[in-house]
Amino acid sequence: MKALLIILFPLIFVSLASSNLVNAVQQKSSNPIVENPCSSYRVWVLRPILDRFVKVNSSEELKVQVNAMAETIKDLQSQINCKGEQLVEKTKEIKDQRGKVNVLAANIKHLRSELVTAKAEIKNKDKQIQFNFEKISEITEELLECKPKGFCPSEGPSGIYNITMRGIDTFGIPCNSKGWLTIQKRFDGSENFDRPWKDYKDGFGNTTGEFFIGLEKMHHMTHEQPHELYIALRKIDGSTSYAHYKDFKIGSEEESYALKALGTYEGTAGDSLRVHENKKFTTFDRDNDSYKFNCAADEYGGWWYYNCAQSMLNGKYYKEGHSRDNKTNGILWGSWHNNDWTYSLTFVEMMIRPKTL
Ligand SMILES: [Ca+2]
Numbered sequence: 368m369k370a371l372l373i374i375l376f377p378l379i380f381v382s383l384a385s386s387n388l389v390n391a392v393q394q395k396s397s398n399p400i401v402e403n404p405c406s407s408y409r410v411w412v413l414r415p416i417l418d419r420f421v422k423v424n425s426s427e428e429l430k431v432q433v434n435a436m437a438e439t440i441k442d443l444q445s446q447i448n449c450k451g452e453q454l455v456e457k458t459k460e461i462k463d464q465r466g467k468v469n470v471l472a473a474n475i476k477h478l479r480s481e482l483v484t485a486k487a488e489i490k491n492k493d494k495q496i497q498f499n500f501e502k503i504s505e506i507t508e509e510l511l512e513c514k515p516k517g518f519c520p521s522e523g524p525s526g527i528y529n530i531t532m533r534g535i536d537t538f539g540i541p542c543n544s545k546g547w548l549t550i551q552k553r554f555d556g557s558e559n560f561d562r563p564w565k566d567y568k569d570g571f572g573n574t575t576g577e578f579f580i581g582l583e584k585m586h587h588m589t590h591e592q593p594h595e596l597y598i599a600l601r602k603i604d605g606s607t608s609y610a611h612y613k614d615f616k617i618g619s620e621e622e623s624y625a626l627k628a629l630g631t632y633e634g635t636a637g638d639s640l641r642v643h644e645n646k647k648f649t650t651f652d653r654d655n656d657s658y659k660f661n662c663a664a665d666e667y668g669g670w671w672y673y674n675c676a677q678s679m680l681n682g683k684y685y686k687e688g689h690s691r692d693n694k695t696n697g698i699l700w701g702s703w704h705n706n707d708w709t710y711s712l713t714f715v716e717m718m719i720r721p722k723t724l
Contacts, residue, residue, distance in 0.1 A: 517591050518721050521546040527574055534587050541574055547597060547718035548588075550580040553698060554714050556684030560668040564653040567669040568620065579681065582624040582648060585617040585719075593722040596629070598680070600636050600700055601714030603688025608636035608703050615719055623647035623655045626671040637702020639678040646671040667696035677701040685711040 517532030519542030530548070531537040541549040553560075558577035570581025588594065596615035601607045614630025625647045632638040647655035650669040654661040662672035668681030679699040683690070690697045690709045697711025704710040 551717040610634040643671040
């Protein structure tokens with residue numbers, strides 16, 4: 368028995384001492400290990416103790432201790448693997464976030480580009496608004512001035528309308544409901560048409576009766592914009608006809624108020640004004656015709672004579688519809704009364720209006 372105790376005592380002592388030592392080491396280094404399970408610190412610390420156990424413990428105890436240590440190592444390896452997986456996951460998350468940052472950066476770049484475009488568009492719109500504002504101001508000024516036009520209103524009641532245009536004073540003139548402006552009218556013989564150049568230039572008569580508007584006004588109106596001409600005629604028997612010329616233009620006084628254009632003819636009276644196209648105006652005191660004498664002096668009234676006339680709407684007014692003493696100085700439109708130059712019409716109205724109407 369004594370001999371057995373001698374053998375066991377050292378072993379028990381060594382075992383207890385080893386156990387205490389292990390515990391002491393575990394306690395000493397418990398905090399770092401718990402805080403950082405993935406660390407290899409414990410393995411490093413335990414290695415010499417394990418070596419000691421190999422020398423001092425029995426084979427069974429050593430086996431137990433080694434197994435425990437192996438389990439610990441296995442656990443630590445598992446934790447390292449876990450951390451590795453977490454690291455991979457975090458790396459992937461960082462990569463994703465970088466991708467999102469790149470997308471956001473691209474979006475910001477695109478938005479900046481759109482902002483530049485929008486700023487340019489706003490600048491253009493500002494210019495357009497400024498232009499429109501100036502245009503509206505101009506139109507408003509014109510409307511406020513109530514600037515009259517050099518022709519009749521295209522529609523509205525018939526009556527006397529004021530006409531104002533550059534180069535001539537405002538004047539009142541008859542306009543009908545279809546925009547026609549009367550430039551000459553004969554119907555009762557109350558007005559003398561055998562007048563000098565100045566009267567034909569300025570006009571004469573009464574706009575509510577018989578009158579001639581004046582060559583200067585006719586020139587300005589037809590020079591300002593293209594006009595057409597409509598002539599209404601009536602005989603003593605009450606029959607009527609008309610001649611419609613799609614163009615009508617009178618030259619300046621320097622051009623002797625020539626009949627510069629007539630355009631195409633359309634009507635029922637015949638085209639008796641055609642031969643007077645491009646002829647100058649003649650009065651008894653201003654001979655511009657091709658006749659060896661003065662047509663206006665030999666006949667009656669001013670006209671675009673040549674040698675001398677096929678039409679003569681400023682001729683002498685004969686209430687009975689025929690001249691006296693076989694004179695050929697009446698109101699004539701040859702094609703409508705078979706070139707019977709003793710005939711004389713009892714109603715004439717010459718009218719013009721802008722071609723655009
Ligand atoms: Ca002559």
